[in-house]
Amino acid sequence: MFAPERVAVVGATEREGSVGRAVTANLLADFDGEVVPVNPNRESVLGEPCVDSVADSGADLAVVAVPPAAAVETVAAAGEAGIRNLVVLTAGFGETGGEGVDRERRLTELAAEYDLTVVGPNSLGVASTPVGLNATFGPSMPDPGSISFMSQSGAFVTAVIDWAFEQDIGFRHVVSLGNKAALDETDLVAGWGDDDGTDVIVGYLESVDDGERFVETAREVTADTPVVVIKSGRTDAGAGAAASHTGAIAGNDRAYEVGLREAGVLRADSAGELFDAARALSGQPLPDEPGVAVVTNAGGPGVMATDAVGDSEALELADLTDETVEALDDALPAEANRFNPVDVIGDAGVERFRDALEITLADDTVGSVVVLSAPTATLSFDELAEAIADVQADAELPVAACLMGGERVESPAEILSAAGIPTYFDPSRAVGSLDTLARYREIREREASEPRRFDVDRERVHEVLSRVRDRQDNRLGVESMAILDAYGVPTPDGEIVDGPERAQAVAAEIDGPVVMKIVSPDILHKSDIGGVAVGVADEEVADTYERLVTRARNYQPGAAILGVQVQASVDVDAGVETIVGINRDPQFGPLVVFGLGGIFVETLNDTAAELAPVDERSAREMTAEIEAAPLLRGARGREPTDLDAVVETIQRLAQLADEFPAIVELDVNPLIAQPDGAVAIDLAVTVDPDALPETFDPDAFPEATAAGDATGDETADPAGDGPDGETGGDPDGESTADESPVEATDGGDA
Structure with missing residues (x-):
């Protein structure tokens, strides 16, 4: 691609203002090798003899500047003739919709079929200064240098090259990515990372097609070669439709921010910052x-x-x-x-x-x-x-x-x-x-470390997640708390009950007043409708059960009422309300969020994030990164919380997200960080049933790398099993401290 000896221009012409003429002229002006115009209707272009077909060119690189349908035929002919490198300048593909999408899909198929390196379509072209290659229809050949530059915007390429002359900035390779039907940013990072003449890789990106592959590749490259990018499109469009607190917090740009950081890629906010960084790193x-x-x-x-x-x-x-x-x-x-x-x-x-x-x-x-x-x-x-x-x-x-x-x-x-x-x-x-x-x-x-793999009950998780197959809704609430038990995350004693008598019996087995919450996948914010009662004494449990169910039915007559959760109280005042959440980004995979929790989590938005799985060092850094970190360490005379327990909980939930791609969103909110441990009060899970295998396969998971299992680990504190082995929680992800619509204790118990 960057050091051809012979370049074919398919669509070469002498017509003024045409792309075919511009590319041919640019190549003839500076290229060290041979330029072969391809045009069956002309004998020569700009003094160079023409051939009728790309298959007759014998080229190492073919630049395609013909109409869309002909461009697809040209790529097929090049592949058949053994020409492996192509730059498709032609527009009219995926960016236009309709037939253009089908044409672009065909390009991708041809690239795979013939093992082609294809830039574009809809590309300005490529340039490589060591051999004088200017296979673009831009106005100028860049000055030589050690910076390799990619861009999803062709206009940005021409503007940067023109500006760089004045700034005395030179380039080694330049690529206008276009629609990325075959070759993408990850391929270029990998290739340029192996190029001894490239000191810095810079780019303008509007998207990353395969975030997980990009992170894995860039992490290796940035150990030796710096990568700096502008990632445009910082808005959180679509986050408002998220079904969980974490989904609302972890907008699209947050995933890019974390993904680029994990990859070791430096992010610039402007063109000036991008090339300030490039100049410093290259010199x-x-x-x-x-x-x-x-x-x-x-x-x-x-x-x-x-x-x-x-x-x-x-x-x-x-x-x-x-x-x-x-x-x-x-x-x-x-x-x-x-x-x-x-x-x-x-x-x-x-x-x-x-x-x-x-x-x-x-x-x-x-x-x-x-x-x-x-x-x-x-x-x-x-x-x-x-x-x-x-x-x-x-x-x-x-x-x-x-x-x-x-x-x-x-x-x-x-x-x-x-x-x-x-x-x-x-x-x-x-x-x-x-x-x-x-x-x-x-x-x-930065030292890389392998995340710890805990011994957990994955089959139980598969069983619980599979319940969404029988529902119209793909959300699970407190009825899925067994997921936390299976992954060794401590939860309060409790049970989901289906009648006042059973509620009273369960409460009698719990020491002290209890918390009672309506259980319904259709009622997301239970406290708003009076569906939560805090500090309920034994003699009030039966009546409270009836009140909660009545309120829920009056509020939403068609809601599915699964019962009422009876749960041991947790003293929130003795700890700190935090959140651990999962949001599965379509590019980068599961994003793990930790921060200050409770009912105002979206308002405060005091969170840190990492990609799953998460190693211990990164989990510990997450607890120190948030502005509320002093609360965890024991600010203003409070007893410090058990950070080891919080760190392990982050790791366990990150492992859960990594091992179960069917989990789209997950909230543990609040996770009460206490001086002697951490306990998960509430759980909400959004599941993609299509991503969940029909049957459980234990061989599909990696082996544990640490001793201890989900129920025998010293940090685990399994809750009491209900009729289905489930425990308490609240799909709101809301605190139950001091917000009871029924009654509350003076101690602020949850």
Whole structure:
């Protein structure tokens, strides 16, 4: 694809304004190899003899610029002739609907049948500077460089290439992905990751077709080659239709955010950020410390840079050593500031800058330096640029330059660019480039660990999930709490009962007042209709049963009433209400969400997320990432919660989501994090019955990697079994503390 010796242009022509002419002319202008026009109606195009068919071209790469139906025929003919690489520029495929979708499906089938590498359709084309390949209908050939660039927008490609000339940014390979009928972003990441000439992979993506494959591939590539992308389309369209709290929180963009992070891919919010990152990563070494030193001749910009360092999570302002401060004191005038940020003051010449740079870069607490300068009559920007390049080369630490000027910056910017040092007008952008380097260093140093596999009762889960086959609704509530027992997640003692006498008998076996909740898959928010009673004494259980059922039937006469849950109370005030949820993203698979729970979970939206399965380190990071983390650690004199139990619960539920693709959404809300464990109060599950096998196959699951089973583990606290072995819970995912429509205890028990 990127190093052909012979390129065929199918649809080559001399007609002004045509795609076929533009591609042919671009190839003839720069390509090192042979260009073969394919046009049965002409003897030659732009001086090159034509052949009648792509099969006669003997090409390594065929560029297709003919009408849609003919384009499909051309791909088939190329495959039959042994031409394995094609770029289909033609539009009129999946993006147009109808017959276009069928044509695109046929392209995909042909690519698989003949093992073809096909870019497009609806593509601007591809370019590769090492061989002068410009197989695009864009106006310009990019300058050479070490950045490989992909884009789902052809217009963005042409705009970037044109802009890059002015910015002195070069490219190795450029691909306009088009509709991605065969070759997609994952293929390019894999290929460019193996390319010694590609230092950085950047991209503009509107979608990722196979998120799980992308994560697996990019995780390997980013260990050696940085990947930076813009992912457009940040809106949470469709989240409002989610059936659970987690579904509403985990919008589409949240899944991309987590997926890209898991893949080790750096995400940019704008075109400027994308190429700021690319320039830094392609030209600068990685810092070995997070500390940043600021060297400036202007106080204001120095403060701006210092603020930008403070905003970064990967950087910190270096605390210069006493030896460094003493050396700066000797090198700088008395009026200068020798502490960080180092202000060499406005009359500084190049040598003063050089001395300050050499001294700060020699400090062991400094991992990178920002050099800022406003123009003065005592300073030559060209000489400063040469000094910065010399010092950086000797120190082998990353440096970002901020030369704040207009035309006078053009020449020094070229000097710095030749040395791989990025130059900016804005101090925050200079710091941002160093932040990119520090974040990529963290990615490369990230240690991978295998998630723990617990010994669980999967057959029981399959049995419970299979109940949706007999329902019109695909949601399960507290009647499915046996799922939690099967995966070793502790639940309160309790039972779902079908009459007041049984309710009274179950309550008599539970120590203290109980919680009672209506059980109906048709009533999602039970507390709103008076379907929850808290702190019910033994003598009130039978009457409360009747009241709850009556209220439910009056509220929704057609609702299926499965009974009433009688459940042991849990003292919420002694712990923290959290949520652990699952949302299965169509691209990236199961997303595990943890955060502050209760009835206001969607309002507060204080959550962290990871892709399942989740290892222990990642689960622990989730508990520390949320803003409410101090509550878990025991803020304001409260006893700390049992974080080990919370972490294990996250891991167990992540394993559940990973092992049962039929689970579309799941909420455990609240999960009460207590000083001596964690207990799940409520459960709601949305199931895709089509994704659930008809029969249970134990051989379809991986072996456990840890001792202990779902009912014998020291962290498990199985609830009492009801008639079907089920336990209590509430499909609302709502707290039952202090919200009873019947009565509540003073202790705030749930």
